Amino acid sequence: MRSVDDIARKMKNLPPIRYRIAASNPEAHLFEVACTVADPDPAGQRFFLPAWAPGSYMIREFARHIVTIRAQANGKKVGLVKLDKHTWQAAPCAEPLTVVCEIYAWDLSVRAAHLDTTHGFFNGSSVFLCVNGLEDRPCRVEILRPAGAAYRGWRVATAMPRDRAKAYGFGSYIVANYEELIDHPVEMGNFALKAFRACGVPHDIVITGRQRCDMDRLAADLKRICEYQIRLFGEPAPMQRYVFLVTALGDGYGGLEHRASTALVCARDDLPRIGMREPGDAYRGFLGLASHEYFHTWNVKRIKPAAFVPYDLTRENYTRLLWAFEGITSYYDDLTLVRAGLISAESYLELVARVATSVLRGSGRHKQSVAESSFDAWIKYYRQDENAPNAIVSYYLKGSLIALLLDFTIRRESRGRRSLDDVMRALWKKTRVTGGGIEEQEWEAIATKASGVDLRGFFDSTVRGRRELPLADALAAFGVEFELRAAQSANDRGGKGASVVLNAVLGVRVASGREARLTHVLDGGAAQKAGLSAGDVVIALDGLRVTAASFEQAVNSRTPGSTIEVHAFRRDELMQFQVKPRAPARDTCVLTLNPNPGARVLALRDGWLGRRRKAAR
Ligand code: ZN
Numbered sequence: 274m275r276s277v278d279d280i281a282r283k284m285k286n287l288p289p290i291r292y293r294i295a296a297s298n299p300e301a302h303l304f305e306v307a308c309t310v311a312d313p314d315p316a317g318q319r320f321f322l323p324a325w326a327p328g329s330y331m332i333r334e335f336a337r338h339i340v341t342i343r344a345q346a347n348g349k350k351v352g353l354v355k356l357d358k359h360t361w362q363a364a365p366c367a368e369p370l371t372v373v374c375e376i377y378a379w380d381l382s383v384r385a386a387h388l389d390t391t392h393g394f395f396n397g398s399s400v401f402l403c404v405n406g407l408e409d410r411p412c413r414v415e416i417l418r419p420a421g422a423a424y425r426g427w428r429v430a431t432a433m434p435r436d437r438a439k440a441y442g443f444g445s446y447i448v449a450n451y452e453e454l455i456d457h458p459v460e461m462g463n464f465a466l467k468a469f470r471a472c473g474v475p476h477d478i479v480i481t482g483r484q485r486c487d488m489d490r491l492a493a494d495l496k497r498i499c500e501y502q503i504r505l506f507g508e509p510a511p512m513q514r515y516v517f518l519v520t521a522l523g524d525g526y527g528g529l530e531h532r533a534s535t536a537l538v539c540a541r542d543d544l545p546r547i548g549m550r551e552p553g554d555a556y557r558g559f560l561g562l563a564s565h566e567y568f569h570t571w572n573v574k575r576i577k578p579a580a581f582v583p584y585d586l587t588r589e590n591y592t593r594l595l596w597a598f599e600g601i602t603s604y605y606d607d608l609t610l611v612r613a614g615l616i617s618a619e620s621y622l623e624l625v626a627r628v629a630t631s632v633l634r635g636s637g638r639h640k641q642s643v644a645e646s647s648f649d650a651w652i653k654y655y656r657q658d659e660n661a662p663n664a665i666v667s668y669y670l671k672g673s674l675i676a677l678l679l680d681f682t683i684r685r686e687s688r689g690r691r692s693l694d695d696v697m698r699a700l701w702k703k704t705r706v707t708g709g710g711i712e713e714q715e716w717e718a719i720a721t722k723a724s725g726v727d728l729r730g731f732f733d734s735t736v737r738g739r740r741e742l743p744l745a746d747a748l749a750a751f752g753v754e755f756e757l758r759a760a761q762s763a764n765d766r767g768g769k770g771a772s773v774v775l776n777a778v779l780g781v782r783v784a785s786g787r788e789a790r791l792t793h794v795l796d797g798g799a800a801q802k803a804g805l806s807a808g809d810v811v812i813a814l815d816g817l818r819v820t821a822a823s824f825e826q827a828v829n830s831r832t833p834g835s836t837i838e839v840h841a842f843r844r845d846e847l848m849q850f851q852v853k854p855r856a857p858a859r860d861t862c863v864l865t866l867n868p869n870p871g872a873r874v875l876a877l878r879d880g881w882l883g884r885r886r887k888a889a890r
Pocket of ligand 1: 565569598599602
């Protein structure tokens with residue numbers, strides 16, 4: 274944590290890097306970004322733009338959106354040589370040196386930059402050049418309002434510490450170094466704004482886009498999430514203020530965590546309406562997303578894998594620990610909702626059951642461990658193709674189930690005295706003391722020490738292993754019944770009972786749309802055995818036309834083991850297959866509370882769900 278005064282003090286000794294970002298041409302989606310170095314390298318200063326943004330583990334090569342770039346010093350042009358895809362070197366020159374870029378900003382996601390006549394948004398990693406060798410310098414950033422009467426009402430929302438800018442104003446902001454500079458995304462426009470305090474810390478909710486959100490309700494619910502998590506890790510909170518930057522669209526979902534803010538994209542119907550009672554599916558999903566990103570304020574933005582300290586922004590940063598940083602965060606996101614009293618235990622179990630269902634439907638879980646999935650996130654999880662369910666496992670989803678099992682193991686072995694909460698607090702304490710990252714083996718050692726439970730076998734089998742997780746037994750010990758059934762339909766994500774289930778399936782997933790185009794052909798299924806492929810467009814079953822809408826029921830009306838003649842196009846070639854449909858796998862999970870679990874089990878379950886009861890002994 275650094276106050277503005279700390280940064281100003283640092284600037285007295287070291288000249289800051291000065292940035293100026295102007296929404297110079299909203300109609301053409303162009304930001305103009307200048308970077309000025311007071312004392313450039315006399316041998317020729319180098320600059321680069323990051324290849325990726327922390328939190329999103331994929332090489333994105335933001336430099337591809339630099340449209341023009343030029344350098345100048347003392348009003349004279351300075352030569353710039355491009356050294357690789359994202360690095361430039363200026364010729365030796367007089368001081369100070371300024372590099373100016375025009376950057377195309379038309380990525381409506383939480384990861385890069387977007388600018389039009391309605392608003393602007395940017396992540397620093399896609400717009401601010403890094404000055405090689407001067408990454409630790411403080412930075413002063415001037416954010417300029419677009420020219421014209423239409424933009425007079427625009428305001429600025431960011432967690433970046435203000436220098437001379439007024440609250441929500443254009444003007445100057447300061448940060449301690451480059452890594453901080455790119456960790457405060459900025460929104461500008463005519464946004465909706467609601468402020469609240471959580472454990473005394475000022476929080477803002479900023480919503481861009483057309484919406485009819487009940488801002489009071491949202492603020493009240495987010496406050497409970499924030500206060501629960503601040504108290505979980507222990508007061509005081511590690512940030513001086515926090516900003517939820519929300520973009521509401523017709524459809525969308527995503528979030529990216531930062532040290533004192535998060536950027537979220539959601540569907541406008543995910544936001545609460547006036548009069549809404551217990552959160553429905555959509556709003557519950559939004560609260561889970563906000564809760565997830567907020568938990569990252571500790572888990573990955575401060576408690577970090579050693580591989581991220583510091584980040585190398587020019588290339589992949591490999592770690593086998595993403596399961597712990599994303600999986601555990603995914604466990605606590607929804608758990609926070611039930612512990613903070615925002616959803617019922619039944620509603621929470623529905624969410625856990627859906628996660629289990631999703632994991633059980635991919636045979637990739639037997640081929641890749643979550644440690645391997647973490648390591649290969651850059652080329653697999655973030656770049657999923659038609660074979661993904663057969664080849665990879667999600668370190669988010671399976672990781673969250675491992676977190677649940679870890680929590681249960683600690684609670685059971687310690688007779689309810691310790692839990693995963695203690696492990697998280699120990700990791701946070703270690704981080705505050707040393708300031709460094711967590712090595713792969715060290716994470717497990719800290720968990721073992723903080724819990725007082727020998728967890729070596731646990732991590733070998735769950736984190737590095739590929740066998741089925743023992744969910745049913747673990748949940749039973751906490752008074753939760755685990756049941757598997759077949760799916761009701763392709764839209765059945767699990768979590769609820771079903772009176773009727775599918776009778777026959779081909780082991781495929783079909784794209785929405787008109788034609789029955791196969792998006793995935795699952796390992797060991799009927800379609801794969803017969804030679805059908807992802808991308809094939811099925812046009813007829815037994816000589817009768819089939820569409821995306823009629824495919825599932827047309828297959829379901831057949832008897833498992835019978836033969837269907839399938840006609841399908843692969844590219845422009847009509848092909849014929851003999852397919853034997855099968856009975857569906859029991860891969861859809863339903864969890865229910867055991868109504869009579871017994872006092873000991875009930876105490877464990879209440880401890881887990883955060884329900885306080887008078888101790889019944
Ligand atoms: Zn995350």
